[in-house]
Amino acid sequence: MADRASGTASGAAGRAPAADRPEAVRNVVLVGHSGAGKTTLVETLLAATGTIQRPGRVEDGNTVSDFDEVEIRQQRSVNLALAPLTYNGIKVNLLDTPGYADFAGDLRAGLRAADAALFVVPATDGVDGLTRMLWEECAAVDMPRAVVISKIDHQRADFGTALAACQEAFGDGVAPLYLPHDGGLIGLLSQRFYDYSGGSRVGRDPSPDMLETIEEQRGVLIEGIIQESEDESLMDRYLGGEEIDTKLLIEDLEKAVARGSFYPVLAAGGGIGAEEILEIVTQGFPSPLEHPMPQITTIDGKPVSGISCDPDGPLVAEVVKTTSDPYVGRISLVRVFSGTLRPDMTVHVSGHGLADRGHEDHDVDERIGALSSPLGKTQRPMAKCVAGDICAVAKLGRAETGDTLSEKDRPLLMEAWSMPEPLLPVAVRARSKADEDKLGQALSRMAAEDPTLRLEHNAETRQLVLWCMGEAHADVLLDRLASRHGVEVEKVDLRVPLRETFGGKCQAMGRNVxxxxxxxxxxxxxxxxxxxxxxxxxxxxDKIVGGVVPRQFIPSVEKGVRAQMERGVLAGYPLVDIRVTLYDGKAHSVDSSDMAFQIAGQLALKEAATKVPVLLLEPVDEVSVLVADEYVGPVMSDLSSRRGRVLGTEPVGTGRTLVRAEVPQLEITRYAIDLRSLSHGTGTFRRTFLRYEPLPSHLASKVTAAED
Known part of the structure; x- marks a missing residue:
């Protein structure tokens, strides 16, 4: 760390950083809300190590992370991006994640591929709800974390307020290692001032005005480190007035960071703080050897033990991200957990089978193409990718995000990571016949890249529905359809599948003569x-007596009734929940037929619809909303305004409440968007179909009028 001797940087834009052993790798995911400064920080670290010449637009006018055509047009990160660098002989794979909840799939992929996380919190805005939730997610799996307070050079920057917000949001163990001061950083452990005002870091003794701040903050930091120390005598020695050796404190700090029990806070902005962050990443964060291995099974589900992060072990790797390049085809971002991946190997691809989202299960052998280390649009060749490392793989035509790569004679499957459920339905249609012909293949490719996209071809409403994470996710998907696949579609109003039923008992005749x-x-x-x-x-x-309807035609009447029920009798929706009794009829020895009685059954059902009211039924879902306690009241009021019935609430953990309700589907088609706004990004929900209920008359009249 910065309190040791300064590290050395190495790397170049034309040469891929290489690692030949897991202990020389660090996989770090950057987490934070949109605008927090993650991409800027990645480029600052790349520039500090000589991987690129300067931060900012370094390739064809595009940034290292935001090089996708959609990202360029929309000026926001929507993809997981890998940016490798080398520092002090350690290869660091930086995984830059989107800061929007809509792109949680890429964010979860980054968490899966990483061994530690850098939470980026701007000194101008503080901690948002999404960042809090992700901190809890990392805490649940004991992922080591550090916090970078970014934008300390901004005119509205307030490091102290941002630090207090982090400590309040993230809890115990969050403490600063450095304090920004007058164009540099004060090292609390070393009691040195690192001056960046000249463009590079220069260490010197602190000025007298810094000493009081150092003394106050240093004591808090040392106590926090000692509390996490495995040496139980340290606290007594410290409280007894003994000066604890700085080298010993740094060693204890690094151990506490690596095991995820202490969370150092650093500062960055305006060229300040790059080396301090790199030192924490390389010296404090764990190597892949210390990361727990995900559960591994055979293809038929039998647990497999004894596999570790060993370059000489059996191959087990995972596709964490899939993209399509118009020039080189499909590119898979792969994290190798065991074994070594080499170009032109034949591997077994095992799929998880998310059939409901358009991802079919598959087990196939494929020969991979070249391995590379991406830097923006540039793919730098790699000779191999050892256990613990991450690379890009070309020509995996069948592999999709979440699939496992293993040896062809020993196929294995890794436990799938948790993926959020897409809950925003968007109905679309092709603008032309040519677009319609290309739409199916384009959507299949997009589903292979994005496991948070679910495709639904609703036979009942005859609509193509894209289930998305939110409005921004939907916009990106439609943009990619047009720009990458040349398919133009337009949004249409979503049709909720209603039902019809009879509001009373009646008799009717079907006469087909x-x-x-x-x-x-x-x-x-x-x-x-x-x-x-x-x-x-x-x-x-069947209550026919005396053979007035011949036995062979009674099933024909039922078949005709069922056919008319599918088409409906009022607004074109299926007819349900009725009992039909055939009690009389007539037949002709020559002119009666199966089809004639089918038509008669249909006509009888239509006539019945003129004698009694026909009710429209709407689907009702059981909805479970998990939300921060302060938003429970607004959420319950909002559900009630949607004709929902709140069933109850129950506490879930600390500071969260689960609200259960029954809500008509017509009222929650956009709930994924509305809840996010209502809860400031902290609310999530699940929905499950419950039953059909009568649609209120004023709404039913609007539906029938629209059908007319």
């Missing part, structure tokens, strides 16, 4: 129709 010379049609049936309780389905009762 046509005599036109030659073979005619003759079928008459008398039906009694009555509603069943919700969820009762359909019952057909």
């Amino acid at each position: 046509k005599q036109t010379g030659g073979h005619g049609q003759y079928a008459i049936c008398h039906l009694e129709i009555e509603p069943l309780p919700s969820g009762g389905g359909f019952e057909f009762v």
